[in-house]
Amino acid sequence: MSYLVLARKYRPPTFKEVVGQEHVTVPLKNALKSGKIAHAYLFTGTRGVGKTTVARILAKALNCESSDKPVVEPCNKCTSCVQIAQGSSMDVLEIDGASYTSVDNIREIRDTLTYRPARGRYRIYIIDEVHMLSTAAFNALLKMLEEPPPHVIFIFATTEPHRIPKTVLSRVQRYDFKTIPIELIADALKKIVKKEKLDASEDVIWLVARKGQGSLRDAISYMDQVVAAGHTKDLKKAALILGAFDRNDLLDMVEAVIRRDARAALDVFYRLRTQSYDVRQFLWELLDIFRNLVVAKLTERPEDHVIGTKEEVERIRSLVKGCSIEELKELYRQANTSTSEVLYSLDPLLSLEMLVVRLASRQPAVALEELFERLNRIREKLSSAQPAGPMLPVSGTERSLFDAPQPEAEPAPKASTKGGGDVCGELLRHLKAVHPDVYSFVENLKWDRAGDRGPLVVYAPKEMLGLLRRSADVLNRAAEKVAGAGARVEIREEAEAPAQAQPKRSREGRPEKDQLVRQALDIFDADIVDIKRRKR
Structure with a gap:
């Protein structure tokens, strides 16, 4: 005897042996028990979920000879049940919709409707892949579905119900088969x-x-x-x-991703790539693992919700111990949103490799609540802290970042008035009002004047001399404005300043000494990497 494949050998012979389709089998059994049998049924669902199998079981139950009426479960011993199981029954015709697509084929079926069943109670037509029929064939089928003979029952099966005309759908009882867990x-x-x-x-x-x-x-x-x-x-x-993926290797890669170890994650990825090139399957497995991680983090008993072996459940339980729920949700989100990018790229494998790198190189996730808490702490400290020195002018847009009122800038420092009265102070106040950009980098420098009519002298660090000289015209015009015609500003290196009046260091030179800067560094646990002048 030739070998019978397992899929045919273990095809369910009764309703109770059908796996995962109780929402279909229970109503059908109730209809058989009550005698309320429709003249046409439509079974929809993906491949391999039991559509044709249930159609055959229903046909056996309708024509079973163990009773004088349809039975809830076929006996699978009578002649009718055996012939239907073997595909040799004269009363049950199985038709491949992909082959019988024309209107002539449907007319041939119509011509046989008037014939009485040869042995059973009903003449049953099972049309598989019914969506393959042409438009003309469906139109020819409509009349038969509207007024079929009482001894005729149609059972349609399809994987694409959206391709069936609505006029046909309105004349059948539809049962949707779901994918099996x-x-x-x-x-x-x-x-x-x-x-x-x-x-x-x-x-x-x-x-x-x-x-x-x-x-x-x-x-x-x-x-x-x-x-x-x-x-x-x-x-x-x-x-x-x-051509599948070893689940343990996938978990190894996910563990490396969680540790942010991109090199280790890539090593495992290259090992997985030798097992299969099915990118869609890889993404499906990866999303399934990330889903299990999120569920394991949220539930007290992951084994009730995580699908897998006991060893896999325990490993997932250990992986989530050092992770926050925000981080796990972000991993799932990034992987899920990248599926289209990977599947429709020119090189899906290359895109998949870069996805693994991106996941393993991600920045730490911070909860939104924690960010708000940090901002509130900054607001409180900014509103209560006293600035260590003069504050830079802040625009209206920048003030609106925190609703708390900002400390007002202190008055400009009074310059040394060695023989020059308050001319230096007036010059600084004028610059602050008219040229705040220039004022921002001269306000903390040492100013001096030799006598009542001598030039105004500003002492600056060596690295600022070029900047000040480029602003010499602005400084000279301001000097003429406050000290009269002919007044000038001389720019000298701070090493030439009198010993008794050393220049005041700006906060920009030593930002780590500023009180607000120190508070911000402490709040964000940060370090100063670079210092840039704010653009005006």
Whole structure:
């Protein structure tokens, strides 16, 4: 006898053995029990979730000979049930919609509707992939769906219900099959392994279940492939055969990402790349792990919500111990928002590699509440602190950053009036009002004047001499404004200043000595990296 693949051998023969579709099987059983049987059904859902299987079970239940009326569960022993299971029943016709696409094919079906069932109660037409029918074929089908003979029942199955005309959808009872949860697929695989008396590790079973991505038939086919290769206990070889990813390697990479170790993350990524080139599968697995990390951080019993082996759950529990929930959510967000960028790039593998680098090189996440707390602390300290020296003028836009009132700038320092009265002070006040940009870097310098009619002298550090000389015209015009025509400003190096009056250092030269700067550094736990003059 030829080998029968596991997917066909373990196809469910009754409603109760259908996995993960109770929202479909229970209403159908109730309809069979009450006798309220519709003349047309539509089963929708992705591949391998049980649409055709349930259609056959329904056909067997309608024509089962163990009772004089339809039964809730077929006996699978009578002639009718056996023939339907074997595909040889004269009363149940399975039609491939991809082959019967023309209007002529539908007319052939219409011509057979008047014939009574050969053996059972109903003549049942199962049309798979019904969305493949042409528009003319659907139009020909409409009349049959409106007024079918009482002994005819249609069962349609499709993976693309949006391609079926609304006029057809309004004439059928629709049942949507959902993808099967991974844990249910794993349980079904364990039962098959036990019945087949195979020695398979739990890691391999979960690998196959994830590879199925919600399709039990696909998962059973993958298990058949692993069994044929003889790798039911070797996780790495099984992953290589299926083109899947070793879950332990994925967790190693995620651990490196959490540690922000980009080099280690890339090393594991290159190892994973040798196992499979399925970028979509990689992203799906990565998002699943990040989701599990978030759930494990939020729940007291991660094993109730995290899908995986006991070892995987324990490892995820240990990974989240040193992470904040904001950081884990940010990892999921970055990976999720990058899926389109990766999948539709010119080189998806290269984009995937850069995604891993970006995740492992991310900046630490700070909770929004903590940021607001820091800003409030700055506001309080700014409103209560006394500035160490004259404050730079602040524009209205900058004042609005914090609603707290800013300290007013102190009056300009009075210059030395050696024979020059208060001319230097008046000059500084004039610059502050008319040229605040120039005032900002001369306000704390040493000013002097020799006699009542001598030039005004400003002493500056060597590195500021060039800047001041470029502003000499502004300084001279200001001097003429406050001291009369002919007044001039001389610019000298501070080393030439009289010993009894050393220049006052500006806060810009020693910012770490400023009280507000020290408070800001303390609040943000920061260091001064660079000093730049504020643009006016």
